[in-house]
Amino acid sequence: MEHYLVAMGVTAGIYAIMALGMNVIWGMAGLINLGLVGFFAVGAYASGLLTLKLGWPIVAGVAAGAVAASLVGVAVALITVRLRGDYLAIVTLGFAETMRIVMSNELWIANGTDGLSGIPGPFRQALGPHGFNLLFLGIVVAATALLFFLFQRLDNSPFGRVLRGIREDEQVVQVAGKNVVMFKVKAFAVGTAALGMAGALYGHFTSYIAPDLFAPLLTLYIKLSLLAGGLGNNIGAVVGAVLVVFFLESTRFIVPFIPEISAVQGAALREILIAVALLLILRTRARGLIPERLAQVRIPPSVPASLSLKP
Amino acid sequence: MKRLSRRTVLKSAAAATAALAYPFQVQAQAEPLRVGILTPLTGAGGNDGPRMLKAMQAVFDEVNKSGAFGRKIEITVEDDQTNPEAAVRAARKLIEVNKVSVIMGTWASAVTAAVAPVCWESKTFIMTVSGADPITLLPHQGFLVRTQPNSRLQGTAHGEFVASLGAKRLGIIGIQAPFAIPTKEYLEAVMKAKGGAVVSHVIYEKDKSTYRSEIDQVMREKPDFLYLNGYAPDTVVVLRDLYRANINLGKFCQSYAVPQATLDTIPPEVSEGVMTGQPSADVEGSAYKSACDRLGLKEIDGYVAQATDWASLAVLTVAKAGAATGVALKDTVRKVSQGGGTKVYTAVEGLKALAAGKEINYEGASGPCDFNEIGDISGCRFRYMKVAKGKLEFLKLV
Numbered sequence: 001m002e003h004y005l006v007a008m009g010v011t012a013g014i015y016a017i018m019a020l021g022m023n024v025i026w027g028m029a030g031l032i033n034l035g036l037v038g039f040f041a042v043g044a045y046a047s048g049l050l051t052l053k054l055g056w057p058i059v060a061g062v063a064a065g066a067v068a069a070s071l072v073g074v075a076v077a078l079i080t081v082r083l084r085g086d087y088l089a090i091v092t093l094g095f096a097e098t099m100r101i102v103m104s105n106e107l108w109i110a111n112g113t114d115g116l117s118g119i120p121g122p123f124r125q126a127l128g129p130h131g132f133n134l135l136f137l138g139i140v141v142a143a144t145a146l147l148f149f150l151f152q153r154l155d156n157s158p159f160g161r162v163l164r165g166i167r168e169d170e171q172v173v174q175v176a177g178k179n180v181v182m183f184k185v186k187a188f189a190v191g192t193a194a195l196g197m198a199g200a201l202y203g204h205f206t207s208y209i210a211p212d213l214f215a216p217l218l219t220l221y222i223k224l225s226l227l228a229g230g231l232g233n234n235i236g237a238v239v240g241a242v243l244v245v246f247f248l249e250s251t252r253f254i255v256p257f258i259p260e261i262s263a264v265q266g267a268a269l270r271e272i273l274i275a276v277a278l279l280l281i282l283r284t285r286a287r288g289l290i291p292e293r294l295a296q297v298r299i300p301p302s303v304p305a306s307l308s309l310k311p
Numbered sequence: 312m313k314r315l316s317r318r319t320v321l322k323s324a325a326a327a328t329a330a331l332a333y334p335f336q337v338q339a340q341a342e343p344l345r346v347g348i349l350t351p352l353t354g355a356g357g358n359d360g361p362r363m364l365k366a367m368q369a370v371f372d373e374v375n376k377s378g379a380f381g382r383k384i385e386i387t388v389e390d391d392q393t394n395p396e397a398a399v400r401a402a403r404k405l406i407e408v409n410k411v412s413v414i415m416g417t418w419a420s421a422v423t424a425a426v427a428p429v430c431w432e433s434k435t436f437i438m439t440v441s442g443a444d445p446i447t448l449l450p451h452q453g454f455l456v457r458t459q460p461n462s463r464l465q466g467t468a469h470g471e472f473v474a475s476l477g478a479k480r481l482g483i484i485g486i487q488a489p490f491a492i493p494t495k496e497y498l499e500a501v502m503k504a505k506g507g508a509v510v511s512h513v514i515y516e517k518d519k520s521t522y523r524s525e526i527d528q529v530m531r532e533k534p535d536f537l538y539l540n541g542y543a544p545d546t547v548v549v550l551r552d553l554y555r556a557n558i559n560l561g562k563f564c565q566s567y568a569v570p571q572a573t574l575d576t577i578p579p580e581v582s583e584g585v586m587t588g589q590p591s592a593d594v595e596g597s598a599y600k601s602a603c604d605r606l607g608l609k610e611i612d613g614y615v616a617q618a619t620d621w622a623s624l625a626v627l628t629v630a631k632a633g634a635a636t637g638v639a640l641k642d643t644v645r646k647v648s649q650g651g652g653t654k655v656y657t658a659v660e661g662l663k664a665l666a667a668g669k670e671i672n673y674e675g676a677s678g679p680c681d682f683n684e685i686g687d688i689s690g691c692r693f694r695y696m697k698v699a700k701g702k703l704e705f706l707k708l709v
Binding site: 001003004007008011101104105107111112113114115117118128129202206207208210211212213215217218248249252263264266267268270271 | 352360388390392393395404406407425428432433443450487488489491514
């Protein structure tokens with residue numbers, strides 16, 4: 001059981017990294033990016049290919065995965081710069097699907113649908129499966145903590161404030177003299193770097209990646225994580241990701257106890273439960289379990305004498 | 312100390328009595344066979360997983376009912392969601408929490424390739440239907456076998472069958488999957504040897520609601536026969552579009568692409584004349600027939616047949632090895648699946664033969680189930696069928 005919990009801890013950590021990255025783009029800047037899994041794929045493939053084919057060290061591979069995803073993120077941000085809301089969502093979704101289809105059909109890049117197998121993991125052989133999982137849990141927790149710290153700083157900085165401004169009203173920010181396009185591109189660059197890093201870590205953890213992995217299912221889980229935890233705040237992102245993995249896994253143990261349903265119905269029920277959970281969250285706690293805390297602007301009861309206009 | 316020894320005495324006395332009375336009761340105390348069924352119940356494979364699940368459960372039920380196994384069989388079912396990420400999580404749960412010694416039922420090649428490392432690292436045996444050639448080339452140390460013939464066996468056999476029907480200009484239309492390119496290459500080789508050719512090859516994206524433009528593309532080279540290389544959900548769409556376009560060519564596809572359950576949902580004129588192929592056992596063997604009877608069906612497709620064989624092989628291997636671990640399965644599976652022993656066609660029959668002290672060679676519903684050193688089946692016959700009035704009819708065995 002404890003080995004299973006460790007492995008799920010790693011999964012939760014990787015989900016949390018993705019949720020943190022997604023939070024910068026969607027939570028802070030309000031840009032609905034449904035192409036999450038596409039950037040995850042870029043990171044995973046970049047690191048997988050570099051470590052497998054060119055023998056790069058894993059740390060360099062993960063860094064390169066983050067950088068590659070970030071560069072692609074900048075490109076996507078520039079392409080979609082005039083799109084907002086649903087339009088941006090659909091284009092980014094299209095980007096992720098394009099990535100998946102390109103990787104399926106361009107066999108020369110990474111074996112197409114056969115996928116890349118045998119991606120190295122740090123000390124995988126030496127530690128054995130259980131030791132390796134524990135080590136990786138440590139790595140993932142450290143990475144999550146580091147990103148959390150960095151993104152927390154980002155959130156509280158003037159940069160974070162401008163992003164929130166863009167989310168609330170782009171035009172006002174523009175009027176205030178900020179280069180909105182530049183900020184959006186930067187938000188994408190930072191957020192997608194985290195997504196790419198998560199993808200790279202995932203590849204090194206499981207040792208295998210294939211285009212089928214990058215189906216929209218994962219995007220929806222991360223979206224659910226953010227909505228559950230609380231959009232726009234980093235604690236919510238991490239808590240939400242852990243909750244989603246806990247929820248996905250715990251339903252495995254609950255469903256078999258429901259009498260009179262077959263395994264097939266049980267599987268369908270698990271998917272229904274996820275949909276119901278999403279609906280319940282949106283209906284009852286639309287801002288998530290840990291809502292974003294915004295600085296309260298106090299409006300003074302009366303205008304101080306020093307500021308009052310003199311006739 | 313006193314209490315302990317009294318218990319031990321009582322236990323051994325009871326065990327001795329039981330052993331004398333019923334030889335199998337001792338084995339009933341043995342470690343159960345813990346089976347993890349990891350198969351797609353939702354997602355793209357959701358069409359095939361439930362059928363395979365039923366087939367496996369039917370075999371285990373039959374074994375339990377017969378009482379010939381002497382071990383409890385504990386089955387845990389998990390949905391692989393036809394997604395490698397979800398499947399790996401499910402596999403870890405099966406291995407670490409349910410302590411299964413064998414995982415059977417993965418369908419998509421990407422899912423199998425993702426789950427396989429988790430299995431071999433924790434010494435768990437895995438049996439699969441995934442046909443992609445690279446799967447058995449993974450460093451699985453023997454922990455993996457598959458009952459699906461690889462692309463070479465299938466492509467060559469199907470090519471010969473299609474050529475025997477007089478096809479000269481073969482058009483291939485199918486999904487992008489690990490088997491797509493290899494199958495095309497083997498078909499090409501066979502067609503060329505028979506004086507024909509593969510004239511067009513179109514790969515389409517799954518989950519589309521129409522394949523009309525892909526069909527036009529494949530028809531441009533005027534093929535005289537079509538090879539549909541897809542799964543059930545997309546093959547149905549292709550068949551519908553072919554019917555609408557009034558294209559009356561001979562059509563061939565894998566048996567899993569048009570199982571009876573799918574045929575029942577489409578008008579008979581759409582599926583009329585489609586030919587299917589699947590790996591199969593000897594003519595004289597009764598495995599296929601018993602698998603059909605067990606499920607109450609007239610014909611079964613290749614996946615159901617293979618699922619039947621995994622369950623039977625797991626039971627027989629554990630009975631032969633006398634241990635229900637992944638390592639025992641890995642080391643012993645070939646001692647019941649092949650060799651010069653008595654040919655047996657069902658798990659129960661095999662258990663009885665083993666109990667009688669005989670060596671056995673299991674001949675399954677999907678073929679002889681003889682595995683080579685990397686876990687591929689080393690050869691099999693092919694069973695061909697034709698759809699007439701919405702029903703599968705037996706054509707021939709090659």
